[in-house]
Amino acid sequence: PLLAxxxxxxxxxAEVATPQTVTLNNGLVMPKLAFAANVWPAATCRNATHLAxxxxxxxxxPSALVxxxxxxxxxxxxxxxxxxxxxxxxxxxxxxxQGCATLDDCRSATLAGAxxxxxxxxxxxxxxxxx
Numbered sequence: 001p002l003l004a005x006x007x008x009x010x011x012x013x014a015e016v017a018t019p020q021t022v023t024l025n026n027g028l029v030m031p032k033l034a035f036a037a038n039v040w041p042a043a044t045c046r047n048a049t050h051l052a053x054x055x056x057x058x059x060x061x062p063s064a065l066v067x068x069x070x071x072x073x074x075x076x077x078x079x080x081x082x083x084x085x086x087x088x089x090x091x092x093x094x095x096x097x098q099g100c101a102t103l104d105d106c107r108s109a110t111l112a113g114a115x116x117x118x119x120x121x122x123x124x125x126x127x128x129x130x131x
Contacts, residue, residue: 034059045070049077092128093117
């Protein structure tokens with residue numbers, strides 16, 4: 001209830017209803033306002049993502065830092081939304097390399113994390129992968 005009221009508040013809704021975008025160097029158009037989940041239970045992540053899509057968010061950022069269950073729930077909410085298609089979204093994943101110590105460790109962690117994000121958030125390509 002609180003999240004729904006925040007998403008639908010007049011200030012936030014006005015920003016989402018008339019989205020501003022920026023064109024990236026590669027030509028992709030990225031909305032300036034994104035929805036990102038917090039460390040919530042999967043059901044909350046799913047519901048919050050659904051509400052964000054209903055409110056007009058078209059940039060969804062399922063961060064690896066919110067854990068696998070929440071990311072999967074966000075992807076399910078996107079797949080199951082009755083009116084918003086995946087093709088209408090800018091979807092960004094993340095790679096968490098905080099624990100790597102050496103260049104080789106960081107390279108391996110980055111590659112493994114990227115492949116995991118593609119599996120969790122796919123099958124379509126991601127618009128952005130934040131490292």
